[in-house]
Amino acid sequence: EVQLVESGGGLVQPGGSLRLSCSASGFTDFAGYGMHWVRQVPGKGPEYVSAITGDGGTTYYGDSVRGRFTISRDNSKKKVYLQMSSLRVEDTAVYFCAWGYSYAFDYWGQGTLVTVSS
């Protein structure tokens, strides 16, 4: 069974940085799969943040985070990271790590809360 566990969330001031981690288990071939980050403000719809291919060679970013966030992965540790810089109040959300077989996400982590506030 695939399990995803996020960590690294917390309170940060506007303009600050934070790195989120996602630890994956249950994969037979972790390096063979793309991984995703999705965020959600409580009470609002999810927002797609970023994705990375299995070999780490290609990345994708949503318009609101492109140029400020960087996704990466360490296949030897079965981890995915989201480096967030120049954080804004509107980046406040629960950040989920997610994965799926097709063009949908079958598995989600429990989420980690990022609060950007002075």
Added chain:
Amino acid sequence: QSALTQPASVSGSPGQSIAISCTGTSSDIGAYNYVSWYQQHPGKAPRLMIFDVSRRPSGVSDRFSGSKSGNTASLTISGLQADDEADYYCSSFTTRRLYVYGGGTKVTVL
């Protein structure tokens, strides 16, 4: 503002059927058959209910079904039950190789 448009709320009595619409554009819903639906209870992660427009993951009741016509997708819940009360979100893969989501529909079982 969310990229996909859903009604804010839908309600029904136990045993009834309800439908939730999700309207997008030719760059997302209309471009591919990659529409998915998620159920979310308060404080929990989303749960995949439908993928590829109408396919159900293992373990999801056949009371849940999906369809698509043009730029609009729909989720139907038949035989409504109390534990179907939750928020439901649609999602679509897009021509920009990103995903977009709806703003969510709160389903209330009367």
